[in-house]
Amino acid sequence: MSRNKNLTVDLKDFQSASGVPESVIPELNDLIRNSEYFRYMGEHSETAKLEREFAKIVGTKYALALNSCSSAIFISLKCFQIDVCSNVLMPAFTFAAVPSAIVHAGGKPVLVEVGDNYRVDLEDFKSKMDKDIKAVLISHMRGHTSDMKFISELCIERKTPLIEDAAHSLGATLSGKNVGTYGDVGCYSFQSYKLINGGEGGMLVTNDEELYAKAVIMSGAYESSWKKHPFESKYFEKYQNKIPVYNMRMNNVSALLIRTQLDSIQERAKIGRDKVNELTEYLTVSPFIDFPKKLNEEVQAPDSLQFNLVGFSEIEACKLLDKVREEGVSLNIFGLQEGNARAFWNWEFIDNIPSLPKTEKMLKKACDIRVPLNFESKQIKKVAQVILQSIDFVKSNN
Numbered sequence: 488m489s490r491n492k493n494l495t496v497d498l499k500d501f502q503s504a505s506g507v508p509e510s511v512i513p514e515l516n517d518l519i520r521n522s523e524y525f526r527y528m529g530e531h532s533e534t535a536k537l538e539r540e541f542a543k544i545v546g547t548k549y550a551l552a553l554n555s556c557s558s559a560i561f562i563s564l565k566c567f568q569i570d571v572c573s574n575v576l577m578p579a580f581t582f583a584a585v586p587s588a589i590v591h592a593g594g595k596p597v598l599v600e601v602g603d604n605y606r607v608d609l610e611d612f613k614s615k616m617d618k619d620i621k622a623v624l625i626s627h628m629r630g631h632t633s634d635m636k637f638i639s640e641l642c643i644e645r646k647t648p649l650i651e652d653a654a655h656s657l658g659a660t661l662s663g664k665n666v667g668t669y670g671d672v673g674c675y676s677f678q679s680y681k682l683i684n685g686g687e688g689g690m691l692v693t694n695d696e697e698l699y700a701k702a703v704i705m706s707g708a709y710e711s712s713w714k715k716h717p718f719e720s721k722y723f724e725k726y727q728n729k730i731p732v733y734n735m736r737m738n739n740v741s742a743l744l745i746r747t748q749l750d751s752i753q754e755r756a757k758i759g760r761d762k763v764n765e766l767t768e769y770l771t772v773s774p775f776i777d778f779p780k781k782l783n784e785e786v787q788a789p790d791s792l793q794f795n796l797v798g799f800s801e802i803e804a805c806k807l808l809d810k811v812r813e814e815g816v817s818l819n820i821f822g823l824q825e826g827n828a829r830a831f832w833n834w835e836f837i838d839n840i841p842s843l844p845k846t847e848k849m850l851k852k853a854c855d856i857r858v859p860l861n862f863e864s865k866q867i868k869k870v871a872q873v874i875l876q877s878i879d880f881v882k883s884n885n
């Protein structure tokens with residue numbers, strides 16, 4: 488008898504991503520035929536149109552499209568003159584691309600503890616926010632928003648630039664304000680596993696005219712290419728040829744893919760919340776699972792669920808992972824998976840990785856599971872059954 492007889496989920500189901508609606512395929516075909524893929528070809532490029540539309544959606548004065556969110560973070564740091572020996576404060580729980588952007592910019596990541604609720608530990612943040620900190624980079628990992636009111640007030644008080652990595656927060660709000668617009672700069676991602684799938688892509692948003700001009704030049708606006716960007720700035724001429732061009736522009740094909748999905752941000756965010764809630768409700772019955780509280784005023788736009796195991800040893804947790812994966816459910820624990828890019832001790836490119844007991848403890852019990860927007864209710868139910876039964880299996884075999 489096959490154990491997989493009633494299986495309605497498979498590991499590969501967890502990798503699916505949203506795409507463009509069928510109705511825009513003719514428009515894409517036109518773009519492909521006319522060969523104007525480069526953003527500075529033609530008059531009103533798809534990339535420039537996307538920037539105008541995106542700024543309107545998030546409510547900032549300026550938006551600059553780039554080839555990734557990591558590039559947006561890198562360029563933001565460069566705008567604040569992050570250079571050799573500049574300390575940049577960042578949460579110890581995020582994706583490896585974030586400390587990498589700091590290192591790439593020439594800075595030194597200073598890691599802040601993250602609590603059981605996946606958010607920046609405010610006490611540790613405050614204690615590490617000394618005069619050597621040249622910028623703060625807050626990453627809302629897996630869309631869990633840190634307390635941006637507290638953080639931005641402290642940054643303003645200390646006159647320290649604040650960059651928000653909102654890669655996974657498009658469609659999310661905190662007190663009704665879009666996540667990604669609390670800092671001096673916000674960075675979004677359109678990599679395929681984010682809310683909007685552009686293959687690759689990023690967006691830098693800001694209300695600061697001078698920062699915008701610098702970022703445009705650094706993105707690769709050589710000669711007078713800034714004239715082809717949709718927002719004006721009196722600073723373009725000041726910086727032309729004075730700061731390096733890093734060539735991190737977005738191309739028009741990605742821009743069109745992204746533009747045609749902008750209308751669905753709210754809808755996708757709602758579907759994500761519903762699906763994640765559905766799975767949460769099934770799992771919440773287990774005494775071995777803890778769901779950390781959200782911030783009261785937070786509305787997320789999730790496509791994955793995180794929860795902490797309670798009363799599990801590391802050996803039991805590993806057994807649980809093996810068991811659920813055998814049943815086709817792609818569950819991970821950030822700190823127990825070999826080489827996981829979200830476990831800070833794997834960021835070996837950083838000098839002197841500090842000891843961060845709080846974050847380490849969290850990472851070794853925090854489960855991570857994607858909930859793709861196309862999951863049906865019966866698949867979610869099956870996923871929950873597999874997890875609950877596997878917990879029973881591990882706990883009754885001791």
Ligand SMILES: *Cc1c(COP(=O)(O)O)cnc(C)c1O
Pocket residue numbers: 554555556557558581582584585626627628629652654655675676677678688689
């Ligand atoms: C995906 C992600 C990034 C990197 O985005 P790219 O567009 O792939 O560079 C950075 N931070 C977080 C929190 C992410 O989820």
